[in-house]
Amino acid sequence: MQSKACYDTAVKHNTPVIVMEPVKGGTLAKLPDKAQKLLADYAPDRSASLWALGFAASLDNVMVVLSGMSNIEQMEENTDYFNSFSPYGSDELRLMQEAAQIILSDIAIPCTGCAYCLDGCPRNIAIPRYFSLYNEDMREAEDKHWTANMLQYDNISKDFGKASECIGCKECERVCPQHLPITEHLKDVSKYFEKN
Ligand code: SF4
Numbered sequence: 001m002q003s004k005a006c007y008d009t010a011v012k013h014n015t016p017v018i019v020m021e022p023v024k025g026g027t028l029a030k031l032p033d034k035a036q037k038l039l040a041d042y043a044p045d046r047s048a049s050l051w052a053l054g055f056a057a058s059l060d061n062v063m064v065v066l067s068g069m070s071n072i073e074q075m076e077e078n079t080d081y082f083n084s085f086s087p088y089g090s091d092e093l094r095l096m097q098e099a100a101q102i103i104l105s106d107i108a109i110p111c112t113g114c115a116y117c118l119d120g121c122p123r124n125i126a127i128p129r130y131f132s133l134y135n136e137d138m139r140e141a142e143d144k145h146w147t148a149n150m151l152q153y154d155n156i157s158k159d160f161g162k163a164s165e166c167i168g169c170k171e172c173e174r175v176c177p178q179h180l181p182i183t184e185h186l187k188d189v190s191k192y193f194e195k196n
Protein backbone atom coordinates (compact mmCIF):
# COMPACT_ATOMS: atom_id res chain seq x y z
CA MET A 1 0.00 0.00 0.00
CA GLN A 2 2.75 2.37 1.02
CA SER A 3 4.91 1.29 -1.91
CA LYS A 4 2.07 2.06 -4.35
CA ALA A 5 1.74 5.59 -2.91
CA CYS A 6 5.52 6.10 -3.18
CA TYR A 7 5.53 4.78 -6.74
CA ASP A 8 2.63 7.03 -7.78
CA THR A 9 4.43 10.06 -6.34
CA ALA A 10 7.64 9.20 -8.21
CA VAL A 11 5.74 8.81 -11.49
CA LYS A 12 3.90 12.07 -10.93
CA HIS A 13 7.26 13.86 -10.68
CA ASN A 14 8.73 11.80 -13.53
CA THR A 15 11.41 10.38 -11.24
CA PRO A 16 13.15 7.09 -12.13
CA VAL A 17 12.24 4.24 -9.77
CA ILE A 18 14.41 1.43 -8.38
CA VAL A 19 12.33 -1.55 -7.20
CA MET A 20 13.63 -3.48 -4.21
CA GLU A 21 12.24 -6.84 -3.14
CA PRO A 22 10.05 -7.41 -6.21
CA VAL A 23 9.45 -10.99 -4.99
CA LYS A 24 8.58 -9.71 -1.49
CA GLY A 25 11.35 -11.51 0.31
CA GLY A 26 10.58 -14.72 -1.61
CA THR A 27 6.92 -14.88 -0.62
CA LEU A 28 5.82 -14.42 -4.25
CA ALA A 29 8.01 -17.30 -5.41
CA LYS A 30 5.42 -19.81 -4.24
CA LEU A 31 1.83 -18.90 -5.01
CA PRO A 32 -1.49 -20.43 -3.97
CA ASP A 33 -2.36 -23.28 -6.37
CA LYS A 34 -5.17 -21.33 -8.02
CA ALA A 35 -2.92 -18.35 -8.81
CA GLN A 36 -0.09 -20.63 -9.95
CA LYS A 37 -2.42 -22.42 -12.37
CA LEU A 38 -3.77 -19.16 -13.74
CA LEU A 39 -0.26 -17.98 -14.64
CA ALA A 40 1.00 -21.38 -15.76
CA ASP A 41 -1.88 -21.73 -18.22
CA TYR A 42 -0.66 -18.55 -19.92
CA ALA A 43 3.12 -19.18 -19.76
CA PRO A 44 3.98 -22.72 -18.57
CA ASP A 45 7.74 -22.11 -18.37
CA ARG A 46 7.66 -18.81 -16.50
CA SER A 47 8.20 -19.17 -12.75
CA ALA A 48 6.24 -17.17 -10.22
CA SER A 49 9.40 -15.20 -9.39
CA LEU A 50 9.83 -14.20 -13.04
CA TRP A 51 6.22 -13.08 -13.20
CA ALA A 52 6.89 -10.81 -10.22
CA LEU A 53 10.13 -9.42 -11.66
CA GLY A 54 8.51 -8.88 -15.05
CA PHE A 55 5.58 -7.06 -13.51
CA ALA A 56 7.89 -4.61 -11.70
CA ALA A 57 9.97 -4.13 -14.85
CA SER A 58 6.85 -3.36 -16.90
CA LEU A 59 5.82 -0.37 -14.81
CA ASP A 60 6.38 3.17 -16.10
CA ASN A 61 9.52 4.94 -14.84
CA VAL A 62 11.09 1.76 -13.45
CA MET A 63 14.80 2.03 -14.15
CA VAL A 64 16.14 -0.97 -12.18
CA VAL A 65 14.60 -4.04 -10.59
CA LEU A 66 16.82 -5.47 -7.86
CA SER A 67 16.18 -9.16 -7.44
CA GLY A 68 17.61 -11.01 -4.46
CA MET A 69 19.19 -14.01 -6.20
CA SER A 70 20.72 -16.63 -3.95
CA ASN A 71 22.28 -19.07 -6.41
CA ILE A 72 23.65 -19.30 -9.96
CA GLU A 73 20.50 -21.02 -11.28
CA GLN A 74 18.38 -18.07 -10.26
CA MET A 75 20.82 -15.67 -11.87
CA GLU A 76 20.75 -17.62 -15.14
CA GLU A 77 16.97 -17.83 -15.09
CA ASN A 78 16.68 -14.07 -14.55
CA THR A 79 19.25 -13.05 -17.17
CA ASP A 80 17.73 -15.44 -19.77
CA TYR A 81 14.31 -13.97 -19.15
CA PHE A 82 15.39 -10.35 -19.36
CA ASN A 83 17.53 -10.88 -22.46
CA SER A 84 14.34 -11.08 -24.50
CA PHE A 85 11.98 -9.24 -22.17
CA SER A 86 9.07 -7.12 -23.37
CA PRO A 87 6.93 -5.14 -20.92
CA TYR A 88 3.68 -6.88 -20.08
CA GLY A 89 0.70 -6.19 -22.29
CA SER A 90 -2.91 -5.90 -21.19
CA ASP A 91 -3.47 -9.68 -21.00
CA GLU A 92 -0.50 -10.22 -18.70
CA LEU A 93 -1.39 -7.24 -16.54
CA ARG A 94 -4.95 -8.52 -16.18
CA LEU A 95 -3.64 -11.93 -15.12
CA MET A 96 -1.40 -10.23 -12.55
CA GLN A 97 -4.42 -8.43 -11.10
CA GLU A 98 -6.35 -11.68 -10.86
CA ALA A 99 -3.41 -13.49 -9.27
CA ALA A 100 -2.95 -10.64 -6.79
CA GLN A 101 -6.58 -10.95 -5.68
CA ILE A 102 -6.14 -14.68 -5.13
CA ILE A 103 -2.89 -14.15 -3.19
CA LEU A 104 -4.37 -11.43 -0.99
CA SER A 105 -7.40 -13.52 -0.14
CA ASP A 106 -5.12 -16.45 0.72
CA ILE A 107 -2.62 -14.79 3.08
CA ALA A 108 -3.82 -14.14 6.61
CA ILE A 109 -0.77 -12.00 7.55
CA PRO A 110 1.21 -10.48 4.64
CA CYS A 111 4.59 -10.70 6.42
CA THR A 112 7.60 -11.00 4.10
CA GLY A 113 9.86 -12.59 6.74
CA CYS A 114 12.43 -9.79 6.52
CA ALA A 115 12.98 -10.02 10.32
CA TYR A 116 13.56 -6.28 10.78
CA CYS A 117 11.13 -6.41 13.69
CA LEU A 118 13.18 -8.84 15.75
CA ASP A 119 16.07 -6.72 17.01
CA GLY A 120 14.05 -4.28 19.09
CA CYS A 121 11.64 -6.75 20.69
CA PRO A 122 12.16 -6.77 24.46
CA ARG A 123 10.36 -10.13 24.72
CA ASN A 124 12.38 -11.83 21.98
CA ILE A 125 9.22 -12.94 20.19
CA ALA A 126 9.84 -14.94 16.98
CA ILE A 127 7.40 -12.76 15.05
CA PRO A 128 8.01 -13.79 11.41
CA ARG A 129 8.29 -17.47 12.26
CA TYR A 130 5.01 -17.39 14.12
CA PHE A 131 3.34 -15.51 11.29
CA SER A 132 4.59 -18.03 8.78
CA LEU A 133 3.22 -20.96 10.81
CA TYR A 134 -0.08 -19.15 11.26
CA ASN A 135 -0.39 -18.38 7.54
CA GLU A 136 0.21 -22.00 6.68
CA ASP A 137 -2.52 -23.21 8.99
CA MET A 138 -4.96 -20.53 7.84
CA ARG A 139 -4.58 -21.60 4.22
CA GLU A 140 -6.97 -24.48 4.72
CA ALA A 141 -10.15 -23.24 6.27
CA GLU A 142 -11.42 -26.34 8.07
CA ASP A 143 -11.24 -26.41 11.86
CA LYS A 144 -8.12 -28.22 13.01
CA HIS A 145 -7.49 -29.80 16.39
CA TRP A 146 -3.82 -30.52 15.76
CA THR A 147 -1.28 -29.59 13.07
CA ALA A 148 2.48 -29.95 12.68
CA ASN A 149 2.67 -26.16 12.89
CA MET A 150 1.16 -26.25 16.38
CA LEU A 151 3.99 -28.54 17.46
CA GLN A 152 6.48 -26.23 15.74
CA TYR A 153 5.03 -23.27 17.59
CA ASP A 154 5.43 -25.06 20.93
CA ASN A 155 9.04 -25.94 20.09
CA ILE A 156 10.02 -22.45 18.92
CA SER A 157 8.40 -20.80 21.91
CA LYS A 158 10.65 -22.77 24.26
CA ASP A 159 13.53 -20.56 23.09
CA PHE A 160 11.63 -17.38 22.20
CA GLY A 161 8.85 -15.34 23.75
CA LYS A 162 5.32 -16.55 23.02
CA ALA A 163 2.93 -14.37 21.05
CA SER A 164 0.92 -13.84 24.24
CA GLU A 165 3.98 -12.35 25.97
CA CYS A 166 3.86 -9.25 23.74
CA ILE A 167 3.68 -6.14 25.93
CA GLY A 168 2.40 -3.89 23.15
CA CYS A 169 5.40 -1.53 23.10
CA LYS A 170 5.14 -1.43 19.24
CA GLU A 171 8.90 -1.26 18.70
CA CYS A 172 8.34 -3.89 16.00
CA GLU A 173 5.61 -1.90 14.23
CA ARG A 174 7.84 1.17 14.01
CA VAL A 175 10.34 -0.71 11.80
CA CYS A 176 8.10 -3.07 9.83
CA PRO A 177 8.47 -2.11 6.13
CA GLN A 178 5.05 -3.63 5.43
CA HIS A 179 3.44 -1.48 8.15
CA LEU A 180 1.75 -4.50 9.66
CA PRO A 181 -0.33 -4.21 12.83
CA ILE A 182 1.97 -6.78 14.42
CA THR A 183 0.52 -6.52 17.90
CA GLU A 184 -2.97 -7.28 16.60
CA HIS A 185 -1.72 -10.18 14.50
CA LEU A 186 0.10 -11.59 17.53
CA LYS A 187 -3.21 -11.71 19.37
CA ASP A 188 -4.61 -13.88 16.56
CA VAL A 189 -1.51 -16.06 16.65
CA SER A 190 -1.71 -16.54 20.39
CA LYS A 191 -5.44 -17.27 20.26
CA TYR A 192 -4.83 -19.95 17.67
CA PHE A 193 -1.59 -21.56 18.85
CA GLU A 194 -1.98 -21.15 22.58
CA LYS A 195 -5.59 -22.29 22.84
CA ASN A 196 -4.77 -25.56 24.62
S1 SF4 B 1 4.96 -4.85 20.55
FE1 SF4 B 1 5.25 -6.95 21.26
S2 SF4 B 1 6.20 -8.02 19.57
FE2 SF4 B 1 6.42 -5.84 19.16
S3 SF4 B 1 8.45 -5.31 19.99
FE3 SF4 B 1 6.96 -4.92 21.62
S4 SF4 B 1 6.87 -6.81 22.80
FE4 SF4 B 1 7.88 -7.31 20.85
Ligand code: SF4
Binding pocket: 110, 111, 112, 113, 114, 115, 116, 117, 118, 127, 128, 175, 176, 177, 178, 179, 180, 182
Ligand atom coordinates in the same frame (compact mmCIF):
# COMPACT_ATOMS: atom_id res chain seq x y z
S1 SF4 C 1 9.26 -6.46 9.97
FE1 SF4 C 1 7.14 -6.83 9.31
S2 SF4 C 1 7.32 -7.89 7.35
FE2 SF4 C 1 9.34 -7.98 8.33
S3 SF4 C 1 9.32 -9.95 9.45
FE3 SF4 C 1 8.62 -8.41 10.87
S4 SF4 C 1 6.39 -8.45 10.69
FE4 SF4 C 1 7.20 -9.47 8.92
